[in-house]
Amino acid sequence: MAEAKASRLKxxxxxxxxxxxxxxxxxMMSIVHxxxxxxxxxxxxxxxxxxxxxxxxxxxxAVVQWFMETLLGRLILFGYTWALIHHMLxxxxxxxxxxxxxxxxxxxEWLTVATLIGSVGFTILIWIVGxxxxxxxx
Amino acid sequence: MTDHTPHSMRTxxxxxxxxxxxxxxxxxxWHQRLTAVANVPLTLAVIFIIIGLMGRNHAAVVQILGxxxxxxxxLLFIVSSVYHAWLGMQVIVEDYVHDELWKLVTLIANTFxxxxxxxxxxxxxxxxxxxx
Numbered sequence: 001m002a003e004a005k006a007s008r009l010k011x012x013x014x015x016x017x018x019x020x021x022x023x024x025x026x027x028m029m030s031i032v033h034x035x036x037x038x039x040x041x042x043x044x045x046x047x048x049x050x051x052x053x054x055x056x057x058x059x060x061x062a063v064v065q066w067f068m069e070t071l072l073g074r075l076i077l078f079g080y081t082w083a084l085i086h087h088m089l090x091x092x093x094x095x096x097x098x099x100x101x102x103x104x105x106x107x108x109e110w111l112t113v114a115t116l117i118g119s120v121g122f123t124i125l126i127w128i129v130g131x132x133x134x135x136x137x138x
Numbered sequence: 139m140t141d142h143t144p145h146s147m148r149t150x151x152x153x154x155x156x157x158x159x160x161x162x163x164x165x166x167x168w169h170q171r172l173t174a175v176a177n178v179p180l181t182l183a184v185i186f187i188i189i190g191l192m193g194r195n196h197a198a199v200v201q202i203l204g205x206x207x208x209x210x211x212x213l214l215f216i217v218s219s220v221y222h223a224w225l226g227m228q229v230i231v232e233d234y235v236h237d238e239l240w241k242l243v244t245l246i247a248n249t250f251x252x253x254x255x256x257x258x259x260x261x262x263x264x265x266x267x268x269x270x
Contacts, residue, residue, distance in 0.1 A: 134193035
């Protein structure tokens with residue numbers, strides 16, 4: 001079956017893959033959008049762990065709180081925050097593109113730069129507000 | 139396999155329909171966007187809720203997470219984002235896993251993982267809310 005199918009198909013040139021293109025910001029951010037999406041997929045486990053611990057009782061919740069306050073826990077949470085915000089802003093950019101707007105050579109670049117600056121800015125802002133709510137860094 | 143001959147009565151649309159890598163139409167594409175739109179306000183609300191819960195003890199967290207409005211927002215966020223994540227991972231698998239058997243296995247794993255994560259989170263919030 002497979003051989004019969006192959007012999008009937010003409011040998012056509014394949015379209016070139018990613019490696020022949022100059023890395024552009026829009027392209028790199030498109031890849032980052034997928035990577036952050038994949039990270040958030042597994043990051044859901046962290047959210048579920050937190051919710052189940054809260055539902056299970058004070059002892060289980062204390063373990064989550066302890067982990068989140070370690071350096072590793074904070075780094076993971078900081079990365080999670082950035083991935084979430086970046087994926088959200090990148091998603092809004094993709095929705096704008098889906099509607100057919102922002103494809104010009106200038107707009108597409110500044111839209112992409114805005115998602116990057118915005119994601120870093122909002123992540124830092126969220127953490128500053130978070131630490132203020134907790135009453136300072138501890 | 140005689141579809142490609144000029145004698146076929148099948149329309150060009152009929153020949154290509156359901157042949158995409160997912161064997162579905164544009165439903166997945168549309169639902170991905172639908173949940174994406176829903177996720178914007180829901181994510182902002184959940185970030186707001188989580189900031190409010192930071193550093194609080196277990197009793198306070200249970201009380202806030204279990205309160206009606208917060209629980210409803212959390213449930214909407216979980217359902218929308220788990221569905222969004224399931225669709226997204228399906229696209230990633232279909233793009234990179236070309237072996238049919240491995241594709242089947244990873245697509246099944248994606249569905250099992252998503253349903254398990256979604257149900258566990260929903261159950262936890264309902265338990266907090268109903269105080270069982």
